Amino acid sequence: MTxxxxxxxxxxxxxxxxxxxxxxxxxxxxxxxxxxxxFVIIAIFVLAAIFGPMIDTxxxxxxxxxxxxxxxxxxxxxxxxxxxxxxxxxxxxSRVSLVVGFASAAIATVIGMIVGIVGGYLMGMADEILSxxxxxxxxxxxxxxxxxISGYLPSKGSFSxxxxxALTGWAWGARVQRAQxxxxxxxxxxxxxxxxxxxxxxIVMYEILPNxxxxxxxxxxxxxxxxxxxxxxxAFLGLSSVSQWSWGTMLYWAQNNEALQVxxxxxxxxxxxCIALVGTGLALINFGIDEFVNxxxxxxxxxxxxxxxxxxxxxxxxxxxxxxxVADDEFPEVAVGPGPSAAAVSLAHEHPExxx
Numbered sequence: 001m002t003x004x005x006x007x008x009x010x011x012x013x014x015x016x017x018x019x020x021x022x023x024x025x026x027x028x029x030x031x032x033x034x035x036x037x038x039f040v041i042i043a044i045f046v047l048a049a050i051f052g053p054m055i056d057t058x059x060x061x062x063x064x065x066x067x068x069x070x071x072x073x074x075x076x077x078x079x080x081x082x083x084x085x086x087x088x089x090x091x092x093x094s095r096v097s098l099v100v101g102f103a104s105a106a107i108a109t110v111i112g113m114i115v116g117i118v119g120g121y122l123m124g125m126a127d128e129i130l131s132x133x134x135x136x137x138x139x140x141x142x143x144x145x146x147x148x149i150s151g152y153l154p155s156k157g158s159f160s161x162x163x164x165x166a167l168t169g170w171a172w173g174a175r176v177q178r179a180q181x182x183x184x185x186x187x188x189x190x191x192x193x194x195x196x197x198x199x200x201x202x203i204v205m206y207e208i209l210p211n212x213x214x215x216x217x218x219x220x221x222x223x224x225x226x227x228x229x230x231x232x233x234x235a236f237l238g239l240s241s242v243s244q245w246s247w248g249t250m251l252y253w254a255q256n257n258e259a260l261q262v263x264x265x266x267x268x269x270x271x272x273x274c275i276a277l278v279g280t281g282l283a284l285i286n287f288g289i290d291e292f293v294n295x296x297x298x299x300x301x302x303x304x305x306x307x308x309x310x311x312x313x314x315x316x317x318x319x320x321x322x323x324x325x326v327a328d329d330e331f332p333e334v335a336v337g338p339g340p341s342a343a344a345v346s347l348a349h350e351h352p353e354x355x356x
Contacts (some may be wrong), residue, residue, distance in 0.1 A: 020146035035288035041281030045274070049098050052091035060088040060245050068264050078170045078266035081257045089245050090270050096246040098278075100162050101228035108227075109173060109220045116177025117204055117212070121185050131178070137171035146230055148240045161240050173219040180212050214293045221286040225279045232275055247271035 012332035064083030071078045077086040086173050137145075153160045184190060185208070189278055193203050209216075228247075234240045235248025254260075254268040 026223040032288035032291065033316070034284045034291070037082050038284030038286075038288065040279040041277055042285070045094060045098065045278055045281075048091060048095040052094065053088075056088055056091055058083060058085045060092045068262065068267075071266055079269055080253065081259075081264075081269055082267045086250075086266060086270060089250050090247070090274065093245040093247050093250055093271065094274065096158050096244060097228055097231060097248070097275075099304055100158050100165070100231045100246075101224045101278075104162045104165035104169065104227040105223035107162070108223050109169040109216060111166070111170040111207065112173030113177055113209070113216060115170070116174035117181050117208060119174075120181030121200070121204065121208065123182075127178070127214075130174070134171045134174045134178075136280040137168065138175065142168055142226075143230065143233065146234065147237070147239060150234055156239065156241045158241070158244060158246075161234060162227075162233055165230050169223055169226055169230075175210065176215060176219060180215055181208060184208055184211055214289055218289055218293075225282050228275060228278060232271075245273055277319065 048213065061084065064079065066079045066083045068081055069075055069083075070080045075085050075087065077090065079085060080089075115130050115134060119127040146164055149164050149168070150156065150161065153164070190203065190207055191206050198207075231240070231246065232248030232251065235242070235246050236251045236255065238252060240246075240248070242252055248271075250271040251268055254264070254271075257267075259265075259267040
């Protein structure tokens with residue numbers, strides 16, 4: 001009995017990280033090289049969108065006689081068929097593309113969080129209804145749905161495009177949030193919160209949501225990529241306002257004026273390259289967060305703020321006769337079970353005269 005009692009006491013010892021930890025531990029992934037590179041790329045485009053039109057005050061719609069001029073000192077990225085400056089269009093268009101991308105992604109993420117978390121936590125009829133609505137949006141192809149809705153809008157400005165993208169891009173995020181909430185709602189701390197009388201929204205905001213923030217941020221970043229590509233696609237097809245400069249609008253006018261056929265690569269390469277670089281930067285940030293959340297994807301140990309690898313304290317080895325079972329390298333669990341010494345013990349009573 002003493003051996004069992006000691007083993008149970010050892011198994012009940014808590015595991016604590018030497019430094020940091022907690023529900024916001026995923027923020028430590030900000031030190032990842034992928035996230036740093038991604039942030040630098042996105043920061044460059046954001047700064048260019050904010051301050052670029054202030055530095056280059058050229059009117060992107062102004063016409064001139066410099067038709068289809070290549071990059072030069074007067075026009076760093078050349079001109080269009082009507083003599084418009086490509087760099088000015090690129091800087092002004094970056095504002096619309098980034099604003100539509102981030103705004104529609106924010107709205108879609110909020111809708112997905114509400115539908116996914118509330119449905120996954122409440123379950124029952126509310127979950128069934130919300131799941132059916134999500135499945136309807138998931139079954140219908142997104143881009144054709146956006147094209148159809150955009151064709152019936154009375155206004156084709158950036159605000160209308162933002163609303164359409166947000167209303168059609170929330171369903172897959174809601175499914176992920178619902179699945180994660182179904183797993184979290186069974187945890188002990190959620191049961192303890194309900195037992196203490198905490199309300200629905202307090203449990204969601206203070207218990208569930210902080211533990212899902214990494215997934216929320218990951219979904220938001222990919223929704224931004226989807227929104228920028230969708231806005232560019234709508235503008236390229238002429239389904240948004242072609243008089244409002246964006247990266248998709250630049251591709252629309254370049255295609256209509258046969259820029260590829262006449263060899264005016266400086267007209268369509270810059271906006272396409274900007275879309276690809278922004279998508280790359282957001283994807284790098286997302287991959288960095290995903291590597292921290294999922295230990296199997298990590299290339300190496302995450303370093304602590306002091307520069308040393310973060311290590312977890314293991315429990316003391318169990319006493320002789322008890323077999324330790326380690327469930328995970330980072331969060332070891334010691335299970336008490338019969339070892340070789342216990343298996344060799346016989347409880348049969350032997351008479352002294354029967355012994356050899």
